[in-house]
Amino acid sequence: MNFALYSSEMKGNARTIASYAVGMLMYMALFIWIYPSFAGSQSLNQLLQQMPQGLLQVVGYTAGVHHIGDFLSGEFYSLLYLIIMGIYAIFAATKLVAHLVDTGALSYVLAMPVSRVKIAITQAGVLLSGVLIIAFVTTAGGLLFVAWWVPHAGMSSWYFVQMNILGTLLFTLISGYCFLFSCWLRDERSALGLSALLTLLFYGLRVIGDLTSKFSFVTRWSVFSLFDPQKLMHGQGNFIGNSLFLAVGTLLLYSVAIVIFRRRQFSL
Template structure:
């Protein structure tokens, strides 16, 4: 790793990371603030959700409202957090690699006493650090929201909450790795952004469609988003060991392949 480059890139992107982190923290605090009023009408809301087509509930993570973590898993972790981190992965990975090549800045970086491998590894570390910061702030905000809005009046399973956050980080470590791989192979920023966005939101759409109907449930098998199931984590039905290993391997392989191929490819310098 090039420590000087890492520090400079973190300085450049930290404001953006913190904006996303505080945005995520705001939304999850909002969920905690809303839950006490939701909990008073749990039975009626559950009946309403139960009257909906089964696929709709699955697609949008409506997992019941009997506990705070169940409410948050559906209302926040099932959609809002996924969208926030998908945007981070696609945008930042493109800016860290493809933009530098497209604008000619990569030539200046590589003219310094460093190597392509170190540059790529450093940029990958910046993206991973940013994802970690966002999830860490989100997790802390969840504990603050629990203490502030729920207190002793409502039960809250902290271990389940931590598992949801850890799995979300691993999912987007994998998504970020794939996006970073695309960016490392691209000379054009817009093209890299389009391809990464298509892959990321394509996977998300396949998972969403697969939840709606049992007839097309097989679509989930080709989406890495199917490995992220916050509702099942809350219910205790998720196989966290297998999904965590698969997501970690996908992320590590994608980042490693991006670094190796970036070292070997021809660059328009």
């Protein structure tokens, strides 16, 4: 890690990271704020009961809505959270390497007396820091807003934190393959395209698997299957196993990306 480059990159990305974090916080606040108006009514659960099971899995409401944890995991963590974190991971990973290769600005960095491995580790560090900061702000904001506005809504803070840890690890893994593409592919467009395509494919596989029992096996091929917010909010789901799997996967992907960056030939 080169700290001069790290702090400069973090400074350069601060505004982006902050806006994603603030966006997350605002959505989170909005959902927690509107929760009391749902909490009193049985009609939501009745409506959910009438929906087919597959669709419920897609929208993340297998367990119904009995407390704010169900509501947040179903409404926020099953879609919006994934979209915002996904977009951040894809764009930030592309910007940190492929964009610099495309514009040629990387030539100045590579001409410094800093090894390529250190440069790659630094850029990876910036990407991971962004994911962690956004995830941390979201978690802390969620806990804070719930404690503040709906303190008696019956949410387990520990399960909420578990759900967030697994969500964060899911996106360190996703950022890992985006970073790998960014280090590997020739230009920004292909890196961005492939990262987005693979993420959409993973998401699509989960949706298909959830919708039809005939294809439920395809869910296993999707990284999104390792993150089931509703189950996690009920203390179910393999938290430790899945966390370990995602953490090891993240480490592997980043290591491969760094090796690729070290060996790559640059026409800068």
